[in-house]
Amino acid sequence: MAAVNVRDVAALAGVSLGTVSNALNRPDRVSPSTLRRVHDAIDKLGFVRNDAARQLRAGRSRSIGLLVLDIGNPFFTDLAEGAEDRASEAGFAMLLGNSHGSAARETAHLALFEEQRVRGMLISPVAEIWPQVTRLRTRDIPTVLVDRAISDTSFSSVSVDDVAGGALAVEHLLSIGRRKIAFVGGPTKIRQVADRLEGASRALNSVPGATLEVLGTRALTVLEGRRIGELITARAPGARPDAVFAANDLLAVGVLQGLTMVSNLRVPDDIALIGYDDIAFASATVVPLTSIRQPSTLIGRTAVELLLAESENSADYEPQQVVFAPELVVRDSTALVVAEPVLAG
Incomplete structure (x- = not known):
């Protein structure tokens, strides 16, 4: 059975080919009654226009x-x-x-x-x-x-502004007293990763005695973050960072898993953690994740x-x-723990 074409629609509706074309592409140029006849014919015949061919003719x-x-x-x-x-x-x-x-x-x-x-x-x-x-x-x-x-x-x-975002993340970690910071992310050929690392480095340079260790990843995934978290966990206590800035939230979620699933390490008590992007899942992790929000x-x-x-x-x-401009969203993963006062007996 031959495919229904524009000529069939025009013949059934009793209009010209140009009128059918206008009804399909410029309906404002067709009277309501004529437009209704064309669409009734389309419905009756089951006509489906070939957009691919139309686009080739138009070039767009x-x-x-x-x-x-x-x-x-x-x-x-x-x-x-x-x-x-x-x-x-x-x-x-x-x-x-x-x-x-x-x-x-x-x-x-x-x-x-x-x-x-x-x-x-x-x-x-x-x-x-x-x-x-x-x-x-x-x-x-x-x-x-x-x-x-x-x-x-x-x-x-x-x-x-990812440079500003990286600086914002590390400035926050420094403000809560952390000085041994690890940046987790890679590959650095990705411009966003490189910019966030640059911002982190700039912020760290303003605080004497603070250090930044770069822990590279092969991808920006949860699995890569977990791998880094497990590597940190395997270190001696004195060799571990006291804070981690992950280049995105997926990495941060993985780091959180690696730090807490097979060890007694606590976030943020032992290691504070901040991510980047503020994806919807960031607030729903076991320890709600501090992150740098992008719109x-x-x-x-x-x-x-x-x-x-x-x-x-x-x-x-x-x-x-x-x-x-990026925005800092603070949650439990970097929350300061304030000791409760001891009441006299």
Whole structure:
């Protein structure tokens, strides 16, 4: 049986092909009665328009590509939700890709999005991808970097000041009297990790006698955090840090497990612990987790707004670099323990 096409709809509705096209794409140009006849014909025939073919003819689609570092990280899930909500409000669909920290997967996703002729791309890059995004621009595909600051002001970006966030985390640990601090995170080729470590180092340099030990990880996962926590637990008491700053909350959750599941170590009494991102799960851990909050949903929404602005006004658009300030959220994992007064008998 042959597929139903636009000509069949036009014939049944008693209108021209142009009227059917307007009913599908510009309904404001069609009278209500004619629009009703066209849609009645569509329903009766079971017509489904070929959007892929239409987009190829137009050269543009109603979709936006979003490429994130790790969709398993709730931070990126929340970011994607914010981006998808804003895109949907503007009549766009969101195509999601997950590089999983792999430059090869990142390149493959970028190529696939380009083949789909997306209206634009939002990218949280693994490393340096300027040749790729420059090439996308020459093909009229605007790109906005998300969760990543950029020195090239010819591109738009939405990020959080991670250097300030790293400093905020360590300043808090220093304020509660901790002096042997371990930074847990990696790989440092990820710009966000490097920036948070830089901020931590700057804050530590202002306090004489304080030390910062870097404990690298292969990934930003709970399992890697647990591995580091177990390594710390295996040390002699005097060789352990008295505080840990984890580069994200997943690592911090793993460190918490490694410190407390197979030992008598207490958080925060023996080792204070702070994470980064303030994912929803951070407040629900066995010891509620202090964290540096990022406005993840707002980052996603803002990135789509910048992308739409550039797409709709490409000739006159001035790229923007939006940088949000991080926020310290204090919970039990760094809470100061105040001894109760001893009452005289």
